[in-house]
Amino acid sequence: MRMHLTSVAAAALLLAGVGAVAAQDVIITPEQDTVVREYVKKQPLAxxxxxxxxxNVGTALPDTVELHEVPNVKYRYVVVDNRTVLVDPGTRKIIKVYD
Incomplete structure (x- = not known):
């Protein structure tokens, strides 16, 4: 019986960890993606x-990198090595790389 409870507890902890990782994922709606793409074309950056x-998604950018606002989207963008990068301004982590 004790072995069964230990297995159940371990499984619960494992699932809780998976849930925590999934909660950190950022989802960009198709509407947000369209807004970003159109805005970036109209407002090119050096x-x-x-x-x-x-x-890479998840890489944090240094504080020295200036992030630029996209109207009506909570994320910011910057162009690095000629690639547009969408960034979460709270964590400064890359959430999407546009080619």
Whole structure:
């Protein structure tokens, strides 16, 4: 009986951890994506270089990188190495890389 309870507790902890990871995922609606794409085309930025930073979802950008607002979207953008990057301004983590 004790072994069964331990297994159930371990499974519950594992599922709680999976839920916590999923809660951190950022979902961009198709409407937001369209707004960002159109705005970025109309408001081009000069590309910046950030040595040692890989452009991957989840990578945090340094505080020295200026993030630019997109109207009606809570996320910000910047162009790095000629690629537009959408960033969560609270965490400064990349949430989407546009090609």
């Amino acid at each position: 590309s910046v270089k950030i040595p040692g930073v890989e452009l």
